[in-house]
Amino acid sequence: MRDLKQILLEEIPEFKAKGEVFLKGELGKMDFKKVSGGFGVYAHRDGKHFMIRLRILSGVLGKEQLVAICNLAERYAVPMIHLTTRQAIQFHKLSLDNVCKVMEEGLEYNLYTRGAGGNYPRNVAMSPLAGLMKEEAFDVVPYAMAANGYFLQRINTYHLPRKLKVSFTSDKADGSQATVQDMGFVATLKDNKPYFKLYLGGGLGRNPRKGIPVDRLLPAEEALYALEAMVQLFTHEGDYEHHHKARVRYIADRMGDEAFVNCFWKYFETAKVKGGLDFSPEMPKYTKVGKRVEINHIAITSQKQEGLYSYYFHPLGGQLDYRLLRKISNLIEPMKDVHVRLSMGEGLYLVHLNGEEVQQVAEALDADNYLLGVEQTRSCIGVPICQMGILESQKALRAIVDYFKAKGNIKESLPPIYISGCPNSCGVHQIAGIGLVGNKKKIDGVLTGIYDVYMKGKCTVGETHLGELIGEVQEDQLPAFLYDLASKIEAAHQSFDQYMEANKEEVEQLLSK
Ligand code: SF4
Known part of the structure; x- marks a missing residue:
């Protein structure tokens, strides 16, 4: 792997030179994207800043790598870290210089960015x-x-x-x-x-x-x-x-x-x-001695290893201040074998916690953990960062959560909501109970943001089902639509699926309000 790192290091100056040409306006954004994606880098919509995606192998993040990520984020003043819908970590709003430094320094800690975008095999x-x-x-x-x-x-x-x-x-x-x-x-x-x-x-x-x-x-x-x-x-x-x-x-x-x-x-x-690809797996040995506790907590799951637990942490919209990541890193540092597993839902698991440790973690992180009702909504990064985006999907997510909170009821009656800021589907809206896709169209002669609404998507072995398009809702009416729907389901004392089975037409009416 050392040879590969050397090759990747030697590629960086050429990439940087391309970036400089782009910044001077002498290379179009699509032409730059063709090159930069392969390095795990995308230009922001402003054409001045960049995102870099760290290829965290299958989302498994050891303590040393976690410290390295915190150090990189701090050193290069990354204002916000984004946990993605596919077990990656993105740094946003970086200068070209700093993107190249992250790329280079990350390699010391096996934090690869090559092939994290573009026409490559992505992180497994x-x-x-x-x-x-x-x-x-x-x-x-x-x-x-x-x-x-x-x-x-x-x-x-x-x-x-x-x-x-x-x-x-x-x-x-x-x-x-x-x-x-x-x-x-x-x-x-x-x-x-x-x-x-x-x-x-x-x-x-x-x-x-x-x-x-x-x-x-x-x-x-x-x-x-x-x-x-x-x-x-x-x-x-x-x-x-x-x-x-x-x-x-x-x-x-x-x-x-x-x-x-x-x-x-x-x-x-x-x-x-x-031939040449024979492989005999070395199965991991889990040796940590657990400690059982009686616990009933939304974020905590018992592992199959006796007395060990995982704790799920979900920052709102997958947006994580690096200081909070540092807090997590410091928290688990003395805990034997504890490490991070990134989720497919903009969150992370802390795993291999014994009973005492999981309680300690819950006490430290619960206040920043968003796991209730619509707080679990997932959203791609969207506009104003994403170049390809149509709507501000993260803003929509916050508007939904704020609306429900202002009503004093976060509600648990809706299925998971996944938002994509455009039809490119980074928010994997097709497999959500409620999937939303940003779009624009003229309404009364005015170009207006709308969300296409998909429902009843699901991703389970043997039962995977892509959501069906059932209508659209104007961007500014989205929170109220969802709140009305949640209220009706609650009043009917039914599950979302039961309600949709019996009331699809009524939902369509809500959409046409
Ligand atoms: S779904 Fe569209 S808006 Fe969202 S990150 Fe992907 S390309 Fe950008």
């Missing part, structure tokens, strides 16, 4: 509590980490038509959203041996689709051959001409599901003949 996602959950087929951590290693070793060499998203799930709740990725691995046991059920060609951008469930199970130790097969399939069968139709799912659309899956196995057999 993983069920955040893999290896710790009582209900899981087997621990997928070593497999996800091997996949990360496989991609990273080659990261500067890829020439793919578009990005490639891969994830590993070990739980029925599909904690890594494997059923809607370009390639999803879902752990399963057959004859007490570990296999993966594959889901291929899914994705949540424009023209979303669920992954195709593949009948033939993959022996778990052949996971890297499957990755190689997908890379080769994508490279050889993908569309390099039409950017908006270049994701893996369009190959499946073009070929048809059965032919696509057969094509995948053809590349798989070729990879197997070539």
